[in-house]
Amino acid sequence: MQAWKDYQEKNKDRFLEELFELLRIPSVSAKSEHKKDMQQCAELVKKRLLEAGADTVEIYPTDGHPIVYGEKIIDPQKPTVLVYGHYDVQPAEPLELWKTPPFEPTIIDGKIFARGSCDDKGQFYMHVKALETLVQTNSLNNNIKFCIEGEEEIGSPHLGKFVANHKELLKADCVLISDSAMISLDTPSLDVGLRGLSYIEVEVTGPNRDLHSGVYGGAVANPITILAKMIASLHDENNHITIPGFYDDVLESTAAERELMAKAPFDEKEYKDDLGIKELWGEKGYSTNERTGVRPTLELNGIWGGYTGEGAKTVLPSKAFAKISARLVPNQKSDKIADLLIKHMEKIAPGNVTVKATLHHGGEPYLTPLDSIAYKAASKAVETTLGKVPIPVRGGGSIPICALFEKELGIKIVFMGFGLDSDNLHSPNEKFNVANFYKGIETVPYFHKYFTEMM
Ligand code: BES
Ligand code: MN
Ligand code: MN
Numbered sequence: 001m002q003a004w005k006d007y008q009e010k011n012k013d014r015f016l017e018e019l020f021e022l023l024r025i026p027s028v029s030a031k032s033e034h035k036k037d038m039q040q041c042a043e044l045v046k047k048r049l050l051e052a053g054a055d056t057v058e059i060y061p062t063d064g065h066p067i068v069y070g071e072k073i074i075d076p077q078k079p080t081v082l083v084y085g086h087y088d089v090q091p092a093e094p095l096e097l098w099k100t101p102p103f104e105p106t107i108i109d110g111k112i113f114a115r116g117s118c119d120d121k122g123q124f125y126m127h128v129k130a131l132e133t134l135v136q137t138n139s140l141n142n143n144i145k146f147c148i149e150g151e152e153e154i155g156s157p158h159l160g161k162f163v164a165n166h167k168e169l170l171k172a173d174c175v176l177i178s179d180s181a182m183i184s185l186d187t188p189s190l191d192v193g194l195r196g197l198s199y200i201e202v203e204v205t206g207p208n209r210d211l212h213s214g215v216y217g218g219a220v221a222n223p224i225t226i227l228a229k230m231i232a233s234l235h236d237e238n239n240h241i242t243i244p245g246f247y248d249d250v251l252e253s254t255a256a257e258r259e260l261m262a263k264a265p266f267d268e269k270e271y272k273d274d275l276g277i278k279e280l281w282g283e284k285g286y287s288t289n290e291r292t293g294v295r296p297t298l299e300l301n302g303i304w305g306g307y308t309g310e311g312a313k314t315v316l317p318s319k320a321f322a323k324i325s326a327r328l329v330p331n332q333k334s335d336k337i338a339d340l341l342i343k344h345m346e347k348i349a350p351g352n353v354t355v356k357a358t359l360h361h362g363g364e365p366y367l368t369p370l371d372s373i374a375y376k377a378a379s380k381a382v383e384t385t386l387g388k389v390p391i392p393v394r395g396g397g398s399i400p401i402c403a404l405f406e407k408e409l410g411i412k413i414v415f416m417g418f419g420l421d422s423d424n425l426h427s428p429n430e431k432f433n434v435a436n437f438y439k440g441i442e443t444v445p446y447f448h449k450y451f452t453e454m455m
Helices: 002-023 032-052 121-136 159-165 223-232 255-262 268-275 288-293 334-347 373-386 402-409 434-454
Strands: 056-060 067-072 080-086 106-108 111-113 143-149 174-177 189-194 196-205 297-305 319-328 354-363 391-394 412-415 431-433
Touching (some): 002 032, 002 111, 002 121, 002 434, 032 067, 080 402, 121 143, 121 434, 159 402, 174 373, 174 402, 189 373, 189 412, 223 297, 255 288, 255 391, 288 391, 334 354, 373 412, 431 434
Parallel strands (some): 080 143, 080 174, 174 412, 189 391
Antiparallel strands (some): 067 143, 106 111, 196 319, 196 354
């Protein structure tokens, strides 16, 4: 479609400048000090959706951060695509590791450095500019709805209720999400599944107060040592998770699926060099792509206790803490695994400490059927603009609302991510290639066109 290309070429600098304005708002959902920024960001998203051609846009308050809902309905009889994204971002800390300020977007070597550039402002904004392109070139032939939330990075605690209470408003034929990665523009891929999550926090208590480690050390169990041992016991020598029942519901990949996965290009040296590691790690018997895609995992997300300030303090601490999460694959259930984790940590605690384990947020895994119309349309759209049929792969991250969308709205979700695994999501120096941003804007209109034709 030459008209789309011409329009986008003419407006590309403005598209980028608009994204920058969004990136300058520190919409960190996890921190209450950013409450005003969240509201401001939601208002800017609303304004931009209206400018792009949406008929109506509403900001729905929740008990947490607001949800932005907008729509362009050309004909209720025609197919409807619901675009989901999130305007909240992860905290930028540790700030000293950023080469450029996290909320002052800076282009270096064709990459936009900023918190949220890839996850997910840069990616959902592609859809806003795709809408604008379709409207301005008079070529929109389907209905588009937008649900852009502000709490994805904290587990979408209020979106589920909103979806359940607004089924008619959100009624659509598929959900389209750009909030994940592809292998590269040269080797396009589409995520056909994301993992679920169970997240717990563990508190280990020994003596009733911090003690002098010389006076009491040797006679009283140190909660940090005990916690470290408990944690170390969670994987065996093959890096298999030792919690009884953990793998019970795991849907094993078939030989054919594994063969297909092995076809996705993977350069081990490049992967290691990028991360600055000498050796890979993981569950024995599985490739790296399998370990991050189709296998469940258990990760320590944080561990603390005792004295961590400047200098030395000889103390035998009263408490030690850890944040532990599991990535889940079909058909594991988030609640069930969280319960298993909590009970296991309590069970393996020795008698010299007490353990309290509590639940954080979670989410179910999701799988997109390859034979769904939405997947076929996404695949054809990417093939059109990138010249190659995308490879279906499984993404390692989680988007907690996916399974709920399917359950409440009865429709399939399709992922069309334009980020890269190496874009430093959740890390310092998050980035998004300018070229990927523009490719996304170019590709999305084809998705709408093909999806409408195939429906
Ligand atoms: N966009 C990511 C999820 C993602 C990343 C999917 C890369 C596929 C590839 C999302 O914003 C995210 O970070 N989700 C959290 C979920 C959590 C906070 C409930 C995650 O995966 O840790
Ligand atoms: Mn995201
Ligand atoms: Mn994220």
